[in-house]
Amino acid sequence: MTETRSEPYIWVTWLTKLLAGESQCEWSAWFRAHHTAYDKVPSDFDLASWTMDHNELVAARREQLLEDGYEVFIEDENAFKRIGSTGIIVSGKPDILAIRERIGVVEDCKTGRPRASDQLQVLVYLLLLPIRNPRCANLSLSGRVVYKTKAVDIPASALDGAFRQRFVDLVHRVGGETPLAKLPSWSECRWCDIASTVCLARVTEPPPSAEAETDLF
Ligand code: SF4
Numbered sequence: 001m002t003e004t005r006s007e008p009y010i011w012v013t014w015l016t017k018l019l020a021g022e023s024q025c026e027w028s029a030w031f032r033a034h035h036t037a038y039d040k041v042p043s044d045f046d047l048a049s050w051t052m053d054h055n056e057l058v059a060a061r062r063e064q065l066l067e068d069g070y071e072v073f074i075e076d077e078n079a080f081k082r083i084g085s086t087g088i089i090v091s092g093k094p095d096i097l098a099i100r101e102r103i104g105v106v107e108d109c110k111t112g113r114p115r116a117s118d119q120l121q122v123l124v125y126l127l128l129l130p131i132r133n134p135r136c137a138n139l140s141l142s143g144r145v146v147y148k149t150k151a152v153d154i155p156a157s158a159l160d161g162a163f164r165q166r167f168v169d170l171v172h173r174v175g176g177e178t179p180l181a182k183l184p185s186w187s188e189c190r191w192c193d194i195a196s197t198v199c200l201a202r203v204t205e206p207p208p209s210a211e212a213e214t215d216l217f
């Protein structure tokens with residue numbers, strides 16, 4: 001049975017696909033920010049093997065960073081919850097924080113194909129993780145997305161005023177009282193966990209094929 005949250009609560013990854021333009025349905029993030037215990041679509045996602053793959057990648061990175069002389073903090077040790085003056089809460093959990101001689105690197109490990117949202121996720125971590133965090137005090141922080149076969153470095157300079165403003169605007173909109181636009185599409189609804197008993201606009205079937213033969217060319 002759907003329950004209304006006492007305060008808007010946003011998980012970082014609900015924002016990053018919207019920031020990257022990889023998702024369009026803002027209502028999905030807005031609804032989850034304001035509600036919990038809603039009807040969910042049973043998922044056929046293989047969480048067990050994803051978790052195993054992800055844990056292996058995090059463990060391998062941890063070993064490498066330890067060998068390189070870093071002090072390494074992983075997952076739950078990096079969990080944060082930032083409560084804005086608006087009352088909106090934003091939470092996240094970077095996979096790795098590695099520290100060596102006042103240099104800090106925030107890493108997130110990804111087992112899937114690279115996406116722009118992966119880099120934006122690390123940028124949000126760079127913005128929020130250091131807030132009132134003694135472990136990050138006086139650190140020069142940068143970021144990195146680690147894939148199975150490559151890594152993408154994210155310099156601190158990417159955390160510019162334009163990005164901060166886009167992030168804050170989206171947090172205000174997703175955490176605000178006004179419901180955001182619903183943009184149903186097969187490509188998004190199929191991955192969305194909000195059941196059609198809650199979202200009546202949910203698209204449950206793929207669209208007819210867009211393929212057609214023509215003698216125009
Ligand atoms: S089911 Fe589709 S339309 Fe409904 S919230 Fe999810 S993505 Fe948006």
